[in-house]
Amino acid sequence: xxxxxxxxxxxxxxxxxxxxxxxxxxxxxxxxxxxxxxxxxxxxxxxxxxxxxxxxxxxxxxxxxxxxxxxxxxxxxxxxxxxxxxxxxxxxxxxxxxxxxxxxxxxxxxxxxxxxxxxxxxxxxxxxxxxxxxxxxxxxxxxxxxxxxxxx
Amino acid sequence: xxxxxxxxxxxxxxxxxxxxxxxxxxxxxxxxxxxxxxxxxxxxxxxxxxxxxxxxxxxxxxxxxxxxxxxxxxxxxxxxxxxxxxxxxxxxxxxxxxxxxxxxxxxxxxxxxxxxxxxxxxxxxxxxxxxxxxxxxxxxxxx
Numbered sequence: 001x002x003x004x005x006x007x008x009x010x011x012x013x014x015x016x017x018x019x020x021x022x023x024x025x026x027x028x029x030x031x032x033x034x035x036x037x038x039x040x041x042x043x044x045x046x047x048x049x050x051x052x053x054x055x056x057x058x059x060x061x062x063x064x065x066x067x068x069x070x071x072x073x074x075x076x077x078x079x080x081x082x083x084x085x086x087x088x089x090x091x092x093x094x095x096x097x098x099x100x101x102x103x104x105x106x107x108x109x110x111x112x113x114x115x116x117x118x119x120x121x122x123x124x125x126x127x128x129x130x131x132x133x134x135x136x137x138x139x140x141x142x143x144x145x146x147x148x149x150x151x152x
Numbered sequence: 153x154x155x156x157x158x159x160x161x162x163x164x165x166x167x168x169x170x171x172x173x174x175x176x177x178x179x180x181x182x183x184x185x186x187x188x189x190x191x192x193x194x195x196x197x198x199x200x201x202x203x204x205x206x207x208x209x210x211x212x213x214x215x216x217x218x219x220x221x222x223x224x225x226x227x228x229x230x231x232x233x234x235x236x237x238x239x240x241x242x243x244x245x246x247x248x249x250x251x252x253x254x255x256x257x258x259x260x261x262x263x264x265x266x267x268x269x270x271x272x273x274x275x276x277x278x279x280x281x282x283x284x285x286x287x288x289x290x291x292x293x294x295x
Contacts, residue, residue: 027276030276030278030279031174033279034174034177034178034181034279036181039177042177045173046170046173046174049169049170049173050170053168053169053170077227080225081167081168083254084168084170084171084254084275085168085169085170085171087254087275087276088168088170088171088174088275088276089170
């Protein structure tokens with residue numbers, strides 16, 4: 001198998017595992033469908049925005065949870081944002097973690113919230129890593145003159 | 153008369169930068185011209201409904217907007233409140249307003265529809281949602 005074939009196989013295997021393990025859901029496929037020759041960098045742009053936005057949100061959450069008097073409404077607002085963007089990008093596990101997080105906010109449960117922050121951070125960094133790998137594989141395929149396989 | 157509206161001009165309002173980018177691309181890929189606003193106040197300014205700088209110039213821009221699509225949950229003025237302001241205005245009240253939300257709350261949906269929202273859509277939006285919207289709008293214009 002030539003290099004493009006190898007890369008394409010790697011890509012398909014890796015991609016499939018991401019969906020199987022619930023890191024990504026159908027929404028990511030929808031995003032890929034929005035990309036075309038007139039907007040070849042759309043997915044990379046959205047993913048980059050997601051990374052920037054998420055890191056800001058995680059910092060805001062950490063700060064908010066460290067306050068003397070914790071403002072659960074403010075925290076819930078941040079988590080709502082995070083849930084929204086992770087859902088829009090198809091980061092399924094991050095989204096689910098945000099749902100749990102919001103429940104603890106509603107209960108004004110500080111311990112629960114702090115645990116959730118750690119868990120959501122963990123899930124975020126996992127999916128960030130996966131997405132970076134996926135996009136890197138795409139780049140390599142294109143650099144070698146191949147086309148990126150469509151995952152239905 | 154040739155009633156074909158070739159480029160539907162949509163004003164898309166959402167405080168989430170990722171959602172704004174996705175909605176914009178979805179609409180542009182569906183042959184719409186898109187202006188985005190990051191909150192309701194900006195949207196109202198664009199439409200000339202807030203008197204920041206005696207917006208008589210804004211009336212011209214606003215009259216080119218064929219549809220407004222807005223997120224429901226936004227800090228400050230919500231999408232619902234934006235909808236009300238638009239429906240209260242004499243020159244924008246007939247422009248269709250679509251509300252989007254990530255949460256499927258029946259009372260919220262009814263409240264928006266009763267206030268005159270054209271449609272209520274659940275986020276994240278897909279191509280099929282935008283197709284539905286376009287069909288709906290084009291029916292209105294050709295009817």
